[in-house]
Amino acid sequence: MGKVGSWAAAMPEPVLLKTTRIQAKLMDVGQTKNVLTYGDAGMPPVLRMKKGEPFAARLVNGIDDPTTIHWHGIRVPNKMDGVPFLVQPYVYTGDHFDYAFAPPDAGTFWYHPHCNTLEQMGHGLTGVIVVENPNDPHFDAEVVINLRDWRLGDDGQFIDQFRPRDAARSGTYGTVRTANWLDQPQFDAPAGGLVRLRVAITDVTRVYAFRVEGAEATVIALDGNPVSQRFAPDALQLGPGQRLELAIRMPDDEGAVVSLGDVRGTKPKILATLRAVGTSLKRDLRDLAPLEINPVQQVDLAAAEHISLSLSATAENVPSDGICGSLGYSFWAINKVPWPGDTSDPTAPLAELKLGKSYVIDMENLTPQSHPIHLHGMSFKVLSSSTRPVQPTISDTYLIQPNEKVQLGFVADNQGDWLLHCHIIEHQKSGMTSFVRVA
Numbered sequence: 001m002g003k004v005g006s007w008a009a010a011m012p013e014p015v016l017l018k019t020t021r022i023q024a025k026l027m028d029v030g031q032t033k034n035v036l037t038y039g040d041a042g043m044p045p046v047l048r049m050k051k052g053e054p055f056a057a058r059l060v061n062g063i064d065d066p067t068t069i070h071w072h073g074i075r076v077p078n079k080m081d082g083v084p085f086l087v088q089p090y091v092y093t094g095d096h097f098d099y100a101f102a103p104p105d106a107g108t109f110w111y112h113p114h115c116n117t118l119e120q121m122g123h124g125l126t127g128v129i130v131v132e133n134p135n136d137p138h139f140d141a142e143v144v145i146n147l148r149d150w151r152l153g154d155d156g157q158f159i160d161q162f163r164p165r166d167a168a169r170s171g172t173y174g175t176v177r178t179a180n181w182l183d184q185p186q187f188d189a190p191a192g193g194l195v196r197l198r199v200a201i202t203d204v205t206r207v208y209a210f211r212v213e214g215a216e217a218t219v220i221a222l223d224g225n226p227v228s229q230r231f232a233p234d235a236l237q238l239g240p241g242q243r244l245e246l247a248i249r250m251p252d253d254e255g256a257v258v259s260l261g262d263v264r265g266t267k268p269k270i271l272a273t274l275r276a277v278g279t280s281l282k283r284d285l286r287d288l289a290p291l292e293i294n295p296v297q298q299v300d301l302a303a304a305e306h307i308s309l310s311l312s313a314t315a316e317n318v319p320s321d322g323i324c325g326s327l328g329y330s331f332w333a334i335n336k337v338p339w340p341g342d343t344s345d346p347t348a349p350l351a352e353l354k355l356g357k358s359y360v361i362d363m364e365n366l367t368p369q370s371h372p373i374h375l376h377g378m379s380f381k382v383l384s385s386s387t388r389p390v391q392p393t394i395s396d397t398y399l400i401q402p403n404e405k406v407q408l409g410f411v412a413d414n415q416g417d418w419l420l421h422c423h424i425i426e427h428q429k430s431g432m433t434s435f436v437r438v439a
Helices: 002-010 117-122 425-429
Strands: 015-027 030-038 047-050 055-061 070-072 096-101 107-112 127-132 141-150 176-179 186-190 194-201 208-213 216-222 225-231 236-238 243-249 257-262 269-277 305-313 332-334 351-353 358-365 371-375 380-385 397-400 405-411 416-422 433-438
Touching: 015 176, 047 055, 107 117, 107 194, 107 243, 117 425, 127 141, 127 194, 141 186, 141 269, 176 269, 208 243, 236 243, 358 397, 397 405, 416 425
Parallel strands: 015 055, 047 127, 141 194, 186 269, 305 358, 351 433
Antiparallel strands: 015 030, 055 096, 070 107, 107 127, 141 176, 194 243, 208 236, 208 257, 216 225, 216 243, 257 269, 305 332, 358 405, 371 397, 371 416, 380 405, 416 433
């Protein structure tokens, strides 16, 4: 009895995450209606957790649409993963669902629905998660940025979330680009200090190429995991679902401005800026201790079984009658099978994996588009690419380029059914989705 009592005492008070429709100022023309968020107003809150410590959240559905929460990149127990039918029931209007888990890894993650994703995420339901590690090196400031587009017309109101011709290509881009729901926000940071900049791409379509101007900057983590060798973010490409952590050494002069920009495409965009304030702290990036490695099991390459995975277009149309919405088209497929949507009897698993065994995904992109492929529940190591040198980074999302072949190694250490899909949501919703079963 004492054990039960002590466990109950150790459980934290759940964070209340209530889905709500609000109006928000996203353009100069006035308030945008039918914006979705968690809470009463503004952007979904940045959720802070501690590595290895229990976290609890209660999702209350206050909108007229079923929903769930997926904890993107966090290796949660399968029943906490938020995928309708595969692991949990829908949360209908007025109902609630209790999530509880202890995040095993420190880093930057994010949360979003896995139901009617194009509409719900496109209208605002994307929030950032920071999992803290008390052993992390000291920074003088931390800035968290949630990057996302909005599909708005000239009047500031929502227009159609996608166009079929774009869904069949790179995806439908937003018309208004924001960082923390703002156009080019500016954050103050100590002059001469070290800033930890955490960036999450929560957009449904856009691929970014990051560059920092006005200060020395180095990549310290990608997708929630420390990089093995730090490097400058010189046009570093990352796609929807991915996260970037930078250490930035602020200029010594008060008022000096540092910019984080996206240089992909023909129109570079400044996403956010940092302004140096106060007397210089005279910190040195070279003194910054490494981040502690997360406890991800090492893949045993000698014993690993290989899984072939090809990404392709499809002419087969598989309409979905799922409650979580369908685009009404099938454009994409994994291993020639387009996903039929959130049905009680989806396609067979892509692979049936043995708990604790090592695997290598041999993934080939047969399409002329980039695809950020996300694996739920487990982390993989990037082993090799046919088109570029790769760092042996640990991740949950890999941006595979056109005609690229890549090897991703992992240990099947989390039991259950785990989705694997493209995080360009139109691609996900029109066929580029599957799942693996770990038993």
